[in-house]
Amino acid sequence: MERIKLNYFDVTRCGYYRYGEENPEFCNLGETLEQLQRFIDAKTLRQTKLFTPAPDQNLLPVYIANLERDPGTGDTLLITWNESPTNADGKVTAAAGDDRVGEVDVSVMDAPEGSIPGYPCYFYFIPQRSIVVAIRFDGQTFGGQPGVSAYLHEFLAKASRHVVATEDEEGATIYGYVEEHGGTIKQVRPFYRTVQSKIAGEVDYLREHIGQIKKLVRKDLIVTASPAGHTRLLSIWNILGIVDPTPPESGVIKYKYEIDCTIDTNELNQLVEVGSQEHDKYSDIGFRLTGDARVRWLSHCLVRNELEVDITRSDAGFPEARAFFDELLMRREAILSVLPND
Numbered sequence: 211m212e213r214i215k216l217n218y219f220d221v222t223r224c225g226y227y228r229y230g231e232e233n234p235e236f237c238n239l240g241e242t243l244e245q246l247q248r249f250i251d252a253k254t255l256r257q258t259k260l261f262t263p264a265p266d267q268n269l270l271p272v273y274i275a276n277l278e279r280d281p282g283t284g285d286t287l288l289i290t291w292n293e294s295p296t297n298a299d300g301k302v303t304a305a306a307g308d309d310r311v312g313e314v315d316v317s318v319m320d321a322p323e324g325s326i327p328g329y330p331c332y333f334y335f336i337p338q339r340s341i342v343v344a345i346r347f348d349g350q351t352f353g354g355q356p357g358v359s360a361y362l363h364e365f366l367a368k369a370s371r372h373v374v375a376t377e378d379e380e381g382a383t384i385y386g387y388v389e390e391h392g393g394t395i396k397q398v399r400p401f402y403r404t405v406q407s408k409i410a411g412e413v414d415y416l417r418e419h420i421g422q423i424k425k426l427v428r429k430d431l432i433v434t435a436s437p438a439g440h441t442r443l444l445s446i447w448n449i450l451g452i453v454d455p456t457p458p459e460s461g462v463i464k465y466k467y468e469i470d471c472t473i474d475t476n477e478l479n480q481l482v483e484v485g486s487q488e489h490d491k492y493s494d495i496g497f498r499l500t501g502d503a504r505v506r507w508l509s510h511c512l513v514r515n516e517l518e519v520d521i522t523r524s525d526a527g528f529p530e531a532r533a534f535f536d537e538l539l540m541r542r543e544a545i546l547s548v549l550p551n552d
Contacts, residue, residue: 226401271292333355427505495507
């Protein structure tokens, strides 16, 4: 038996939207997943890459490793492959964990030719409830939700059947989006957005005690190999007065800070919205209240769950996708049981 941790996200947008409209003009989550299954058919892992993260994105490239879908419910297990940071020469680096600080030996290793260093992330979509559940096994640090959200947004923008485009040596030119092949291009934009599912009572407590909030606590992590992460790290070093630092070649850095504050209800609502956006394990916003020694983290307001599943792993540590999906389908009721009633 394996223990898995579940983080729940509400899919608030998925499809093609007219400006200012809340509901899609066409397409939905179920159709998007069905189209994605067709898109990856017979492709290599490398061919599933849809975007190169922009310098201001704290992301690394994302690929599709596997997809299992139940035609009846539309439930889908999506396994992404998230490219690991490498150095400027594209090599994988590793630091000796038992070396003394200041004397750490860093090894540089060649990845096998044609390989993509990385790690898998697992997502269980339930279109009937407009949710996606990010699944982590014990010891797995990253949930990968920002990456899969960016990927599905790019899929709707570039690769779904609704896209009208031409392609030549210089790349693809997208003219717009149609509901059906051969139809008229409509004034719509693609969107895929999620927020973490929240337990309303916990947020209500903070609202009721808004006058007692005295400190804002923030913790996060920086992916040092991404341009945005590197820029962020430099700004933090500047604030701390660290002169001529040596940036790490790859990996992540975790940080935490506290500031005195007073906030009103509107500001709290904005922070709750920021905190509910897709994030990984170490990104969180918290509050210290007068007379309360503990930090009230927004992550504790979020819907989470843990389950045991009967699966086996390969020598590399990965579960077989179809067997894992069947196990999730068997536990569908338990997975849904922690969500607020409609």
